[in-house]
Amino acid sequence: MGSLVAIAVALVLVAACGGKSKSAAAVPMGQELYTLSCAACHGTTGAGNTFTLKGQTIKVHALGWADLSQAYATDPSRGSVEQQIGLAITKGLDEKGEALNQMMPRWSTLSSAQVDSIIAYIKANFK
Numbered sequence: 001m002g003s004l005v006a007i008a009v010a011l012v013l014v015a016a017c018g019g020k021s022k023s024a025a026a027v028p029m030g031q032e033l034y035t036l037s038c039a040a041c042h043g044t045t046g047a048g049n050t051f052t053l054k055g056q057t058i059k060v061h062a063l064g065w066a067d068l069s070q071a072y073a074t075d076p077s078r079g080s081v082e083q084q085i086g087l088a089i090t091k092g093l094d095e096k097g098e099a100l101n102q103m104m105p106r107w108s109t110l111s112s113a114q115v116d117s118i119i120a121y122i123k124a125n126f127k
């Protein structure tokens with residue numbers, strides 16, 4: 001859990017310093033946020049991960065855009081693929097609106113511009 005606290009602290013610093021970025025800088029801001037906040041669990045290439053922690057096995061999903069956009073297209077009444085992935089990130093909701101495992105932090109302090117930039121980064125880089 002120590003690393004999670006470090007991640008949270010780093011995130012607050014990023015939020016404090018980077019809050020005024022314009023959306024034109026979406027992908028670079030997304031890359032920075034992803035590297036600080038997500039890569040430790042999901043991997044720098046978005047390939048996912050499997051951890052064993054105190055005898056418990058935790059599978060961290062891969063974030064390939066092809067799979068994500070397919071999974072999150074099953075119920076369009078919940079919004080666009082990007083909106084639903086935004087809900088996964090900020091509220092921990094899966095494509096059915098059900099709670100993701102608690103190991104996925106709820107990134108409720110990210111601004112919508114920050115969430116959009118992370119999604120733009122995932123979309124542009126993880127196939």
Ligand code: HEC
Nearest residue numbers: 037038041059060061085088089100101103104105107118
């Ligand atoms: C502490 C580890 C951890 C961190 C840090 C983390 N995640 Fe996750 N994430 C998980 C786990 C574990 C799951 C799978 C949850 C489940 O299966 O219910 C998950 C699931 C997801 C999902 C849903 C994937 C799917 O196939 O439905 C998305 C999207 C996601 N994470 C994005 C992010 C983003 C973006 C960040 C950074 C802002 C992030 N995660 C940071 C552990 C983490």
